[in-house]
Amino acid sequence: MDPVLRASSGIWIAHASGDADQAVTDRNGCVPVPPDDPRYLLQRVWLSPEQAEGYYQGFSNQALWPLCHLAYTQPRFDRHHWRTYQQVNELFAKEVHHAVGNSRALVFIQDYHFALLPRLIKQQCPQAIVAHFWHIPWPTLESLRICPWQREMVWGMLGSDLLGFHIPQYCRNFMTAARHLFPRMKVEQRNTLIGREHSTKVRAFPISVDFEEIDRLAASAEVSRKMGELRRSLQLSKLVGLGIDRLDYIKGIPERLQAVARFLELYPQYQGQFSFVQVAVPSRTGIPAYQQLSQIVSSLVREINARFGREGWEPVKLISTNLPMADVTALYRLADFCLVSSLHDGMNLIAKEFAAARCDGQGVLLLSRFTGAAGLLRDALFINPYDTDETARQIQRALELDPTEIRRRMRRMRSQLRRRNIFQWMVDLLAASVECGAAPLGGAEESFPAAAAL
Known part of the structure; x- marks a missing residue:
């Protein structure tokens, strides 16, 4: 405005x-x-x-x-x-x-x-x-x-x-x-x-989003520096998955974490080689449903890390604070995939921000079919967040997708967002x-x- x-x-x-x-x-x-x-x-x-x-x-x-x-x-x-x-x-x-x-x-x-x-x-x-x-x-x-x-x-x-x-x-x-x-x-x-x-x-x-501003920030020296800092401070593995949301029950964060756990169970070769970063910004903390959700998410992260973690490796990194846009953009750039698992969402701008930030043409978007963005970003890999096994398989597919296919899909999404900003x-x-x-x-x-x- x-x-x-x-x-x-x-x-x-x-x-x-x-x-x-x-x-x-x-x-x-x-x-x-x-x-x-x-x-x-x-x-x-x-x-x-x-x-x-x-x-x-x-x-x-x-x-x-x-x-x-x-x-x-x-x-x-x-x-x-x-x-x-x-x-x-x-x-x-x-x-x-x-x-x-x-x-x-x-x-x-x-x-x-x-x-x-x-x-x-x-x-x-x-x-x-x-x-x-x-x-x-x-x-x-x-x-x-x-x-x-x-x-x-x-x-x-x-x-x-x-x-x-x-x-x-x-x-x-x-x-x-x-x-x-x-x-x-x-x-x-x-x-x-x-x-x-x-x-x-x-x-x-x-x-939509301000494509040009996000694209400019993503290509900046500040974000390049932040990428290195975050990889070191979070002790990220070579392969990185990402979820960014307000802490809200419509975003499907527990379902997402359960799918990450199922992925590590189905594809044990990725254990020790993969980190999932979940940013969950506190929201509406005075409402009981949100308080309960916060407890569920924290408990799930502890359970997954206790089950699969080993010395020197923690599969899930939970960030429960609001981050500056430069840090968010750096996480977009670091991620091999971004997982949007909303149970129902009017649009979901995280999906669009992720594509706008990928000035390198890399990265795969995994997107819930139950978002408004699903009808627009047709080069995403689609998931049903209620289907844990399907989401786990799509995570594996995202990590093994042919690089040429990744660039083709990202190029088309970015082209659309550049026009429809x-x-x-x-x-x-x-x-x-x-x-x-x-x-x-x-x-x-x-x-x-x-x-x-x-």
Whole structure:
């Protein structure tokens, strides 16, 4: 969003947290960005601890997150959390109205924290063009029906002029839900839902990464130095496998570690010759399901190392901290393969970052069939993370794949990512918003502010 807002002189409305935000904002909660040459305003929205708990830790991440991901974690539907979620969406709508009023503004909403916000904005700012991108999967109708507030959520999202998902399947899931809940809605060609007073275009916009920046960093002297440091400090073997994730139950980290153990069991010749590095960045540590997952992962790593390890060799290296991007990129470069074993994932940008970082044309991507990226990165080796033996065999295949085949597959993935980068994703979203009636950003006919609610 930063480059877009710099070009459009827009407003970025976002939740504030910590004393640092308070220290740099004015009495209206705003801070110019960048401070030395302001191009847009960052406007902070202050939430009480109770609001943050109920809205973010509560309904967003204990109800919507498991509801939208087929990872077999039961959602928690708490009426107090739901009411807080409503209150925070109403608070953001008020801030957007204060920022754009009745002007012909493009308001870009991001993610599942704001299901109710599009309609709230439309009610207060009827001239605004509202685009909403939902960064996680949209569930099937059968899954959605367990949510007590399914109707309110879908109705809120139908306030959007443009509603974006990662892949066409999620679009179809949403349209099925909308027509089931609101039978009088009609469907126009190209996935447009037509109501009595409003229409919503539903489109797929597969998000991507900043290919050029990752490629530049991967080829830098800093990353080359980091590669040597990490190989020494982690005591890595000649052959290296890699997993990088937030510590989240949708990422399939226990399933991945079990597959690594099965690989070492099926192919004992690799024992002592292979290291698997798992980066598991702590996430949502206040939620019991995540606390339990952390214990499971640590226990599995200890069991695998106790079973297969020997003096001077430890098969699994667990890193439980957030790493600088240079270190992450160095690990991408060191790895003979990257294993993405998500049980369900809207897109999964780790897969794309790995390919973007392989400026040497090396490395094999093992990718879960249950990620949005699987429909795009077709030169990966695909796995079913629930099938431990299949994943183990694909690890062995990745390590023994012909070098010419490795380069061919990586070249094609990198070529695709170079064309379909994060900036193209943003251009596509803005172009579709223009079709909804918004003038181009910075266009000659009319200039207008852009507010991004995050």
